[in-house]
Amino acid sequence: MPVQYGGILDEHRAVRERAGLFDVSHMGEVEVLGPDAFDFLLGIVSNDLQRCAVGQAQYNLMCQVDGGVVDDIIVYRLAEDHFFICLNAGNTSKDIAWLQQHATGRNCSVRDLSAAFAQLAVQGPLALEIAARVLPSVVDLPRRFTFGVDSFAGEECIVSRTGYTGEDGVEIYLPNSIARPLAEALIAAGRDQGLVWCGLGARDSLRLEAGYPLYGHEISESLDPLSAGLGWAVKLTKQADFIGKQALQTRQAEGIVQRVVFFKLDNRRIAREGTPILDQSGRQVGRVLSGSLSPILGQAIGSALIDASVGQDLYVDLRGNKIALVVAKPPLHKFPA
Amino acid sequence: MTDYAQASLGDVTFVELPAIDTEYAAGDTFGVVESVKAASDLYMPLSGVVIEVNADLESAPETVNQEPYDAAWMIKIRITDESGKPDLLSAADYRNLVG
Numbered sequence: 001m002p003v004q005y006g007g008i009l010d011e012h013r014a015v016r017e018r019a020g021l022f023d024v025s026h027m028g029e030v031e032v033l034g035p036d037a038f039d040f041l042l043g044i045v046s047n048d049l050q051r052c053a054v055g056q057a058q059y060n061l062m063c064q065v066d067g068g069v070v071d072d073i074i075v076y077r078l079a080e081d082h083f084f085i086c087l088n089a090g091n092t093s094k095d096i097a098w099l100q101q102h103a104t105g106r107n108c109s110v111r112d113l114s115a116a117f118a119q120l121a122v123q124g125p126l127a128l129e130i131a132a133r134v135l136p137s138v139v140d141l142p143r144r145f146t147f148g149v150d151s152f153a154g155e156e157c158i159v160s161r162t163g164y165t166g167e168d169g170v171e172i173y174l175p176n177s178i179a180r181p182l183a184e185a186l187i188a189a190g191r192d193q194g195l196v197w198c199g200l201g202a203r204d205s206l207r208l209e210a211g212y213p214l215y216g217h218e219i220s221e222s223l224d225p226l227s228a229g230l231g232w233a234v235k236l237t238k239q240a241d242f243i244g245k246q247a248l249q250t251r252q253a254e255g256i257v258q259r260v261v262f263f264k265l266d267n268r269r270i271a272r273e274g275t276p277i278l279d280q281s282g283r284q285v286g287r288v289l290s291g292s293l294s295p296i297l298g299q300a301i302g303s304a305l306i307d308a309s310v311g312q313d314l315y316v317d318l319r320g321n322k323i324a325l326v327v328a329k330p331p332l333h334k335f336p337a
Numbered sequence: 338m339t340d341y342a343q344a345s346l347g348d349v350t351f352v353e354l355p356a357i358d359t360e361y362a363a364g365d366t367f368g369v370v371e372s373v374k375a376a377s378d379l380y381m382p383l384s385g386v387v388i389e390v391n392a393d394l395e396s397a398p399e400t401v402n403q404e405p406y407d408a409a410w411m412i413k414i415r416i417t418d419e420s421g422k423p424d425l426l427s428a429a430d431y432r433n434l435v436g
Contacts, residue, residue: 007402008373009348201347201373268351268398270371293350293373319353319369 001026001200008201009295015165015206016296016333019124020198021186028092029117029173030099032083034108041083043242044102045075046225048235052077057145057160059233062098063244067224067251071095072215074162076147081108084158084173086119088215102243118179120172122186122195123206127169128161130190134182135159138170152185153178164203166210166331205292208301211262211330217273217289218260218303226251227305228260259308260289261327265300268293269323271316277304277325280313288316296333338370338379339428340405341435346372349401352394354411360386363421367412370401383421385414 001023004011014020032041042049045060052058054077062070071091076084087095092114099110122131132138137150137159147160157174174182187195204214213219219228226234226248236249265271270291277286286306294301304325306314314325343349351371361367361381368379390412394400401409406428416422426434 003374004347007348009350205373268371269353270350270373270376272376 001203003201004199005197008199008205009293011196011198011202012205012295014194014196015124015167015198015202017125018194018196019122019126019130019169019190020165020196020202021183021190022121022123022198022203023118023179023183024121024171024203025118025176025179026089027119028087028089028095028112028114029119030085030087030092030096031111031113032085032099032103032108033081033111034106035081036106037081037083037108040103040106040108041075042240044099045073046234046242046244046248047075048238049075050238054079055146055148057147057162059145061219061225061230061233062095063225063242063248064221065243065247067226067244067247068221069215069219069223069225069228070098070221072213072219072230074160076158076160078149084113086171086173087114091215116175118174118176120174120179120183120186121163121165121169122172122190123163123165123167123169123198124195125167126190126193126195127163127167130186130193130195131159131170131172133189134185135170135172141170144168152182157182164210164212165206166212166333167206204290205294208262208290208292208303209294209296209331209333211303211332213260213303214290223260223305224248224251227256227258256308258286258305260303260305261311262303262330262332263301263314263325263327264294264297264332265302265316265323265325267300267318267323268298269318269321270300271302271318271323271325275316275318277306278315278317278322279310280315285310285314294333301332338401338405338409338411339431341432342377343402343405346370346377347374347402348372349398352398352401352411354390354392354394355387357387357390360417361414363418370398379411381414382425383414383416384418385416387412388415389413
């Protein structure tokens with residue numbers, strides 16, 4: 001996936017106003033299948049998998065024993081005992097090893113499908129309409145986080161009403177052999193609606209505007225999901241134990257020390273990863289985790305890890321300029337300052 | 338900024354230029370151009386004193402992408418040392434250099 005095709009800002013706007021097509025084939029995919037598949041995954045993932053019915057997808061964290069994050073993943077339930085999981089590209093081999101290690105002795109298989117599967121995402125207000133011209137089953141997806149199986153050129157693909165942009169749309173998991181023809185069919189189907197190819201740059205600025213975490217930034221092996229504000233996907237009250245549950249319960253009880261926030265700057269200048277965040281007195285109270293520009297707001301935006309006790313009167317120093325940082329609740333582009 | 342550099346940087350989002358009357362030596366950093374991808378220093382091609390800056394770039398940084406050699410001029414200087422002049426490249430020579 002290139003950083004950009006035309007330009008990051010135009011691609012970003014296209015997704016907010018019309019639709020964009022992303023080739024996210026670098027993402028990893030793994031299949032977990034067998035009589036123990038459900039029980040096995042229940043002990044691995046943080047969200048309440050019991051509430052994920054066949055045909056539904058669910059956002060989940062895989063945590064370490066200490067509560068740090070192995071990866072954030074989307075789990076698709078194909079059948080009662082059959083799961084398909086989307087992994088972050090950079091974590092795929094680590095995740096597969098993690099899953100296989102913990103599946104030892106269980107009556108289920110863990111199969112890495114990453115090399116055989118491509119992934120295309122069509123995102124934006126016109127995305128469903130465009131995708132349905134090529135994959136008719138899209139109209140049968142009643143709401144976000146549902147998926148179905150469709151076919152194209154004689155091959156099956158998973159079509160999921162999910163995405164990483166903050167817009168409606170689909171993510172399509174498909175065998176490599178039909179990736180190019182399907183991508184070309186989508187582009188042709190969406191040309192009159194303004195569908196454009198989008199790269200990694202727009203993918204990052206869109207997800208940041210929407211307030212979605214990126215592994216290695218807002219979550220990591222040392223940054224747990226409670227501190228990251230992802231408590232909604234960590235079901236500490238569910239009966240089943242999962243790896244990291246105990247550590248996260250302790251963290252919850254003791255209170256988090258630092259928290260991830262999203263912010264806007266009253267400036268076009270981007271506060272990049274690692275930029276110190278200062279309080280009124282100039283004391284460092286945090287650091288930037290991700291930084292970009294919102295083409296919708298015309299302002300720099302970002303995420304930061306800050307001391308849990310602070311939240312107002314924060315600043316960044318950008319090459320000698322003290323710029324106010326406004327903590328905001330995402331989606332950042334929905335409430336213009 | 339060269340056409341080659343603006344294309345590599347991508348969408349320019351911010352330009353910081355110096356104050357009038359600031360004096361620089363050749364090679365000094367006189368400003369910054371930022372894009373979504375990166376921030377990049379601007380270097381003085383010759384020694385000189387800043388006599389004019391293009392304030393339009395503050396509100397329309399995208400001009401750097403659109404017209405790097407024309408509307409997106411950045412500063413005018415009074416040259417204080419002409420000795421580096423023969424080393425400067427034309428746009429065509431630079432294009433040959435970067436391939």
